[in-house]
Amino acid sequence: MHTSESQQRERIRTEIFADADAASRQLAGEIAALIRERAAAGKGVVLGLATGSTPVRLYRELIRMHREEGLSFKNVITFNLDEYYGLTRDHPESYWRFMHEQLFNHIDLPAAQINLPNGTLPRGEVFGSCRAYEDKIAAAGGLDLQVLGIGRTGHIGFNEPGSTRESRTRLVTLDGLTRRDAARDFLGEANVPRHAITMGVGTILDARRIVLLAWGESKAGVLAQAVEAAPVDTLPASFLQGHPNVRFYIDGSAASALTRMRHPWLVGPVAWTPEMARRAVVWLSHTVGRPVLKLLDEDYSEHGMADLLTEQGSVYDLNIRIFNELQHTITGWPGGKPGADDTHRPERAEPASKRVVVFSPEPSHDMLGMGGTLRRLVDQGHQVTVVYQTSGNLAVPDADALMATDFVSDLAGCFPGEAGPAEAFARVVRGELLEKSAFVGDSAQVRRLKGLVRRGEARASIKLCGLAEKAVRFIDLPFYEEGRYRQFKPGAADREAIARLLAEVRPHQIFVTGDRDDPSSVAGVCFSLVGNACVGFAGDDWFSDCRVWLYHGVETPCDAAEIDMAVPVSPRELSQKTQAIFPHRSQRGHSAVASGLREPWQQAEKQNRDLATTYDALGLADYEAIEAFRRWMPGA
Structure with missing residues (x-):
């Protein structure tokens, strides 16, 4: 799967972009080209779509192309990966609402060609609905392109650790970390649904092409495992390795744990800049369990770093230089030490008061x-x-806001007959908090009170x-x-x-x-x-x-x-x-x-x-x- 020496450990073709916008533009351009090519031939396109913050930039670019470049979606059929179970379509965090707000309401995609799992059915009807969803994908000709994100548990869709390669669309129980990651969206972990309906790993792998998007360092570790380690059911994204046409489009932060980025000397020749040498020596010290000044020639040669010694001198000189660089980062004066020689200090001495x-x-x-x-x-x-x-x-959380309204009311009670605007404001907010359901978004007044809490x-x-x-x-x-x-x-x-x-x-x-x-x-x-x-x-x-x-x-x-x-x-x-x-x-x-x-x-x-x-x-x-x-x- 690798296309260069530096990518030899990667089992999935991974492209690193300058930022999330650049990656999103690339994929949007590819989707647009596919749509136009099929439209010219009188054919349709079947897209599998994802939700969450990751694909938002992609959807904004597709909307721009529709508005400014005339990209039409009339020949497109979409199937969404997943939906929370138990949420109505008008719920602020339902994926049905998310997709309409982020994409469908802004393009010319016919409503009849939009498909999402139904999270509102009685439990006894869910299995049949999931089978029907699979049948509908097949009847549409299968997915031409599936867009994915990746969760911190390694999930794709809501296929949590333990999902099998053969799994199909089904009801699943959400992992604790997944629910905690969604807690802010739902104004508290207690409000996050415990179940969701998701396409299975097998359903995803049936797509003719797959592109996974990932941004930010919080995804780096799990992404590197998915790309470089052997496939395991504890990391569902790793099953993508078996697909013949899969690509990961990621930014530099999400790529930071890949071997070619973090330890490039392990996969090929590198330019030994001072920064690269420092990174390699620190890694070597950690790997062999020896302080920098005690690293030996054989430590370097046995870990693929003999050329570093050849380029930069003896092991003694290299160890001393890196040790000094590390030592010079340490300071008890983050604003600079007045009157001191700042040649080797992180911050300058003057001005003394910054x-x-x-x-x-x-x-x-x-x-x-x-x-x-x-x-x-x-x-x-x-x-x-x-x-x-x-x-x-x-x-x-709402509970903390209610506590604040109680405090204001109790304080006002200390001055009978003197209730003022503050108590009236607290009374109104308290009423809103007690009357709203756990999933309803906050009014401007509630948000104002919560801001005062912070x-x-x-x-x-x-x-x-x-x-x-x-x-x-x-x-x-x-x-x-x-x-x-x-x-x-x-x-x-x-x-x-x-x-x-x-x-x-x-x-x-x-x-x-x-x-x-x-x-x-x-x-x-x-x-x-x-x-x-x-x-x-x-x-x-x-x-x-x-x-x-x-x-x-x-x-x-x-x-x-x-x-x-x-x-x-x-x-x-x-x-x-x-x-x-x-x-x-x-x-x-x-x-x-x-x-x-x-x-x-x-x-x-x-x-x-x-x-x-x-x-x-x-x-x-x-x-x-x-x-x-x-x-x-x-x-x-």
């Missing part, structure tokens, strides 16, 4: 990713501004970090307030808000996250807005004296070899960071990572301690914990 902007996509990202460093910056006299880019109201949590958290309230900005970007998960559309108002803030503060340092997240996620959108603003300021004098540092979320840990600044966190500072995360009560138990940890503070603590353990194993100082940063250059 203007620092920390962007947080939602309240809590800042504390989870860099709470210890944030406290250091404050304690060391820098002028820190924390910018919460969105209100985070979509992530607040603000209160953020203020309490930031105070524990030593920051004054005046150092905090809540800018409530419109793309978030006007949208919902999977359907964000940033616009000019969002871009202007970020640019205006940066032009006002003119920072010496910017800390931002989300560069490796799914570009459709809150963090991904927020990073793109900051990144675009930085590119726009690239020619300004103040920006030439500004450095941009990337921090990492709890689900995107940083490889030690790519760290540019490592800030040690002492046991006391780690405890303080944990305490500063606690006020974000509405987010507790809201996510899950591969470790299975549910609480955000546990995830952050583990990530920081694991990195310290890694540095210790490389032969560097033994710290309690470390927060990591990479330097980002606009346009690089």
Whole structure:
């Protein structure tokens, strides 16, 4: 299946694109060409379609081609992969509604040619309906092209681990991680359906062509397994290896765990740049279980790296150089140490007091990713501004909002006869919350209250970090307030808000996250807005004296070899960071990572301690914990 030496471990043809938009344009162009070719011959096209955030960019491009290039879908029949069981078609999270909002309502596809599994049938009728769905696909001539995404469990459609290669359309029970990943869409995990109807793996494999799309680093590990490891039923996407015409179209972040990207020296000759040499030596140290300074000639030769020694000198010189590079990333002065020689320090010494902007996509990202460093910056006299880019109201469970209305009512009860607008507002919101079903989207008033809940949590958290309230900005970007998960559309108002803030503060340092997240996620959108603003300021004098540092979320840990600044966190500072995360009560138990940890503070603590353990194993100082940063250059 591989087409080059570097792809020799890949069992599925995988193409890496500059970004999700480029990959989506490529596939949209191929779909358009197929539709036009068949239409010219008087024939139709049968498409298998996916839902979720991954194919949204594809659908937007197809809509654009319909509107601007005259692409007609009148000769197309569609079959969707799956549907939640128990949701009505008008439910905000039903895939029927999703597909109509994201694609069908905007093109000329006849309604009679749209097919989705029926998730509203009585249980006794589901089996027959699934058989009928299979028969309808066959009667249409089979799927010409099936579009897929991939879940963090390795599922395609809702074929969870344990699905067989021969499985057909059926009712399935959803994996716990899949349900937790959908929790925000459903305003809480308790509201996520436990079952879904999905095409089977066998149904998918019957398609004449398959294209799987994937964005973001959270998909990298499972994608690499699907592409490079032997097929197993614990990873349903790996069964795609047996298909004669399958392609994966992915972005660089999703590709980051492929051997040709992560360890290219294992699959062919490489250009031994300083960055590549560092990555290889760190990997070798981990692989053989020896500190960098104790690596031997035979370690290099036995692991396919003899040419590195040939190019870059003796093992002693190479080990010393890489060790020094790693050591120079460590600093207790994330804003630079005043009056010190900064030749080998990550940050410059001057100005001694820097203007620092920390962007947080939602309240809590800042504390989870860099709470210890944030406290250091404050304690060391820098002028820190924390910018919460969105209100985070979509992530607040109804129960937490009800608690807030109870508090306001109880407070008003302390002053009989003096009820004011606040109590009236709380009463109205409480009524809406009690009357709505668990699946109904929030009104503007409910979202406003939930935003206030997040603000209160953020203020309490930031105070524990030593920051004054005046150092905090809540800018409530419109793309978030006007949208919902999977359907964000940033616009000019969002871009202007970020640019205006940066032009006002003119920072010496910017800390931002989300560069490796799914570009459709809150963090991904927020990073793109900051990144675009930085590119726009690239020619300004103040920006030439500004450095941009990337921090990492709890689900995107940083490889030690790519760290540019490592800030040690002492046991006391780690405890303080944990305490500063606690006020974000509405987010507790809201996510899950591969470790299975549910609480955000546990995830952050583990990530920081694991990195310290890694540095210790490389032969560097033994710290309690470390927060990591990479330097980002606009346009690089």
